[in-house]
Amino acid sequence: MLLVENVQKSFRLPDGSTLPILNVPRFAVAAGEQLALVGGSGSGKTTLLHIIAGITRPDTGRVEIDGTDITKLNEAARDLFRANKLGYIFQTFNLLAGFTALENVLLGMSFCGRKPDEARARQLLERVGLGKRFDHKPAMLSVGEQQRTAVARALVNRPKVLLADEPTASIDSRHQQQVLDLIRETCREENVALVLVTHAPTVSEQFPRVERLEELNQLAAA
Ligand SMILES: Nc1ncnc2c1ncn2[C@@H]1O[C@H](COP(=O)(O)OP(=O)(O)OP(=O)(O)O)[C@@H](O)[C@H]1O
Numbered sequence: 001m002l003l004v005e006n007v008q009k010s011f012r013l014p015d016g017s018t019l020p021i022l023n024v025p026r027f028a029v030a031a032g033e034q035l036a037l038v039g040g041s042g043s044g045k046t047t048l049l050h051i052i053a054g055i056t057r058p059d060t061g062r063v064e065i066d067g068t069d070i071t072k073l074n075e076a077a078r079d080l081f082r083a084n085k086l087g088y089i090f091q092t093f094n095l096l097a098g099f100t101a102l103e104n105v106l107l108g109m110s111f112c113g114r115k116p117d118e119a120r121a122r123q124l125l126e127r128v129g130l131g132k133r134f135d136h137k138p139a140m141l142s143v144g145e146q147q148r149t150a151v152a153r154a155l156v157n158r159p160k161v162l163l164a165d166e167p168t169a170s171i172d173s174r175h176q177q178q179v180l181d182l183i184r185e186t187c188r189e190e191n192v193a194l195v196l197v198t199h200a201p202t203v204s205e206q207f208p209r210v211e212r213l214e215e216l217n218q219l220a221a222a
């Protein structure tokens, strides 16, 4: 479902020098597979997720999702592809402050070129325990509720791949397990491949597969 091959990424610094971050020969995830991605802070986990999502372009290499190499698409095609095939739960939730929980989830649908399915948006919000919070804007939601809204938004288009960047880092431990279970159950039900970044051993040990970024990345070994 997901194949990253020979991907290299360097950042250009203000002084004109380049800072190599990633050199990943191969990273493959099967349809419906669930894995935890772990690694030190600054090791490149978010950068790798951004490259998989087409938010950041790699310097070289290919990123194949459901048979399409997204590095070959132009920006508009990549945006449409991302909206239809990928869900992304950001490390910082990225909810829009001026819109309610329901509108935030519905907005996730507005970029995919299909008819918005409000029933699906409501059903997902109910699923994450926000059935009574449809009309709350982010400022009127607890941090855990904001994260749960972001979970609903990421799943609303029935993606093939869900990328989750520390989705439970800013919520209390009781809701942490609840949100994690919800993400994993929904992915299982809908056969979504899940790559979930975490620093918490209590989270990663629940996954059948755990990848260390330092092992995927040849630069870390060098
Ligand atoms: N736009 C950028 N320009 C220059 N350097 C960058 C840029 N974005 C990230 N970096 C550097 O790339 C490295 C990897 O960053 P990244 O955000 O991928 O780390 P991470 O593994 O997600 O860390 P964390 O666990 O703290 O979230 C860091 O050392 C960071 O300083």
Ligand SMILES: [Mg+2]
Pocket (backbone or CB within 6 Å): 045, 046, 047, 091, 165
């Ligand atoms: Mg990160």
